Amino acid sequence: MISLAEENYLKSIYHLSQAGSKSVLTNELAEAMNTKAASVTDMIKKLSTKEFISYEKYYGVNLTAKGKAVALSVIRKHRLWETFLVEKLAFSWDEVHEVAEQLEHIQSKRLIEKLDEYLGFPKVDPHGDPIPDNNGKIKALQQVMLATLKPGADSTIVAVRDSDSHLLKYLDKIGARPGKIIKVIEREEYDGSMEVSINNQRFFLSKEVSENILVNA
Amino acid sequence: MISLAEENYLKSIYHLSQAGSKSVLTNELAEAMNTKAASVTDMIKKLSTKEFISYEKYYGVNLTAKGKAVALSVIRKHRLWETFLVEKLAFSWDEVHEVAEQLEHIQSKRLIEKLDEYLGFPKVDPHGDPIPDNNGKIKALQQVMLATLKPGADSTIVAVRDSDSHLLKYLDKIGARPGKIIKVIEREEYDGSMEVSINNQRFFLSKEVSENILVNA
DNA sequence: ATATTATTTTAGGCTTGTCTAAAATAATAT
DNA sequence: ATATTATTTTAGACAAGCCTAAAATAATAT
Ligand SMILES: [Mn+2]
Ligand SMILES: [Mn+2]
Ligand SMILES: [Mn+2]
Ligand SMILES: [Mn+2]
Numbered sequence: 001m002i003s004l005a006e007e008n009y010l011k012s013i014y015h016l017s018q019a020g021s022k023s024v025l026t027n028e029l030a031e032a033m034n035t036k037a038a039s040v041t042d043m044i045k046k047l048s049t050k051e052f053i054s055y056e057k058y059y060g061v062n063l064t065a066k067g068k069a070v071a072l073s074v075i076r077k078h079r080l081w082e083t084f085l086v087e088k089l090a091f092s093w094d095e096v097h098e099v100a101e102q103l104e105h106i107q108s109k110r111l112i113e114k115l116d117e118y119l120g121f122p123k124v125d126p127h128g129d130p131i132p133d134n135n136g137k138i139k140a141l142q143q144v145m146l147a148t149l150k151p152g153a154d155s156t157i158v159a160v161r162d163s164d165s166h167l168l169k170y171l172d173k174i175g176a177r178p179g180k181i182i183k184v185i186e187r188e189e190y191d192g193s194m195e196v197s198i199n200n201q202r203f204f205l206s207k208e209v210s211e212n213i214l215v216n217a
Numbered sequence: 218m219i220s221l222a223e224e225n226y227l228k229s230i231y232h233l234s235q236a237g238s239k240s241v242l243t244n245e246l247a248e249a250m251n252t253k254a255a256s257v258t259d260m261i262k263k264l265s266t267k268e269f270i271s272y273e274k275y276y277g278v279n280l281t282a283k284g285k286a287v288a289l290s291v292i293r294k295h296r297l298w299e300t301f302l303v304e305k306l307a308f309s310w311d312e313v314h315e316v317a318e319q320l321e322h323i324q325s326k327r328l329i330e331k332l333d334e335y336l337g338f339p340k341v342d343p344h345g346d347p348i349p350d351n352n353g354k355i356k357a358l359q360q361v362m363l364a365t366l367k368p369g370a371d372s373t374i375v376a377v378r379d380s381d382s383h384l385l386k387y388l389d390k391i392g393a394r395p396g397k398i399i400k401v402i403e404r405e406e407y408d409g410s411m412e413v414s415i416n417n418q419r420f421f422l423s424k425e426v427s428e429n430i431l432v433n434a
Numbered sequence: 435a436t437a438t439t440a441t442t443t444t445a446g447g448c449t450t451g452t453c454t455a456a457a458a459t460a461a462t463a464t
Numbered sequence: 465a466t467a468t469t470a471t472t473t474t475a476g477a478c479a480a481g482c483c484t485a486a487a488a489t490a491a492t493a494t
Contacts, residue, residue: 003450003451005450005451005452025472026472026473027470027471035451035452036452036454038452038453038474038475039452042473046450058458058459058471059460085328088305089328089331089332089335090331091327091331095327098325099323099328102324102325103323106316106319106320108315108316110308110312110316111302111306111316114308115306220480220481222480222481242441242442244440244441244442252482253482254443255443255483255485256481256483257442258443259480259482260480260482263480263481274442274443274489275441275442275443275489275490276490435494436493436494437492437493439490439491439492439493440489440490440491440492441488441489441490441491442487442488442489442490443486443488443489444485444487445484445485446484446485447482447484448483448484449480449481449482449483450479450480451478451479451480452477452478452480453476453478453479454476455474455475455476455477456473456474456475458472458473458474459470459471459472460470460471460472461468461469461470461471462467462468462470463469464466464468
């Protein structure tokens, strides 16, 4: 019915449109999918024919309701599997993303329902990302990059970007996990780096890192 | 590295050669793979080039050590996943095969090691089939089709064929599970059907059914 | 030993998903 | 308003995995 490649494209389009309505451009998608613009154009046509996306030549694509449902179903599976790997199989949070990239394509409604139940219907995955429910409803978390906070502010970590395992190892080391309170001590304007405190310990975070930590808005 | 299609071919070749040494013929493989002989010949050439099989034109194929290792690894994954689905997710034994056909292709050594551990290093899957160990060692069970037993004999069920969910539902209903003792009361020579007793209950089994129940030799 | 039949391989073609190079279009700068 | 640059699409090709039809080979029957 729907191929693995198609599912991955739809998922990428969803992420790039940040669940929003702005069109996703060919080159963005090419970069995200680690492929070439020409290949993206080819796939875009197929997805458009199948009505998973609406496509205006030269101006990018948007998910249809149908396409969004597929994307959310894949994301649901991804996040449930990540939760399973961490909670049940004792994986660390930096090891799960790649495996979940494979597991998210397993086709079995029954499996994902049973898995959800087995895990106790979790609301967020190990990185703090919300898990869409069975009907494709996802709770849009009010979140903002740590990088945008001003000195003096303190805030709770909501989620962290999950696809770079080196980043995750580092965040784990400094204790930057969802639920933790993080306080901005100082911020260097010229490079965007900041000093923060987590668990009463101080750390210097590069802009890079502080953009990958999401705190509540 | 190795594709899903290639893995499935190697698994099929393994099963058809019944872990033995007799060559597997093109048409056998075509039937098992639900494909055409011409397609099989194409794939056979690829697998031969990659040295997963030895191939003598017109006389069938045999797994190399390398090919056998791949086949056993896929079978190991299949059976561990089936065990997981039944033991942890409360699937019934007739629902697991199809899902396991997908899960067996997930590539992650770590995942399968963790899963094995999580399941307590099971030796057999829900249908009684032995699970190859991490090194590709598989315990060749001494087993024989129930159909070959003579009246009066009683024997323990070791395994049942796992790929027909209707058969499995039926076997479940009559209590024909691995570990159960089954006794042959009578056998009709003309159609190979037999009357048996399981748990002190009597059943008439067609030849079809009695060939899909494996008992210890 | 030869003819018939069954099996297997080859030839040529199709779809999916990818690529490079060239052409078309849009965006930006002068 | 036009020229330059950046982006996107088209054209043409390729590998994987499948197909049908035809040719080649092996097995079997006479
Ligand atoms: Mn992930
Ligand atoms: Mn995640
Ligand atoms: Mn099975
Ligand atoms: Mn089984």
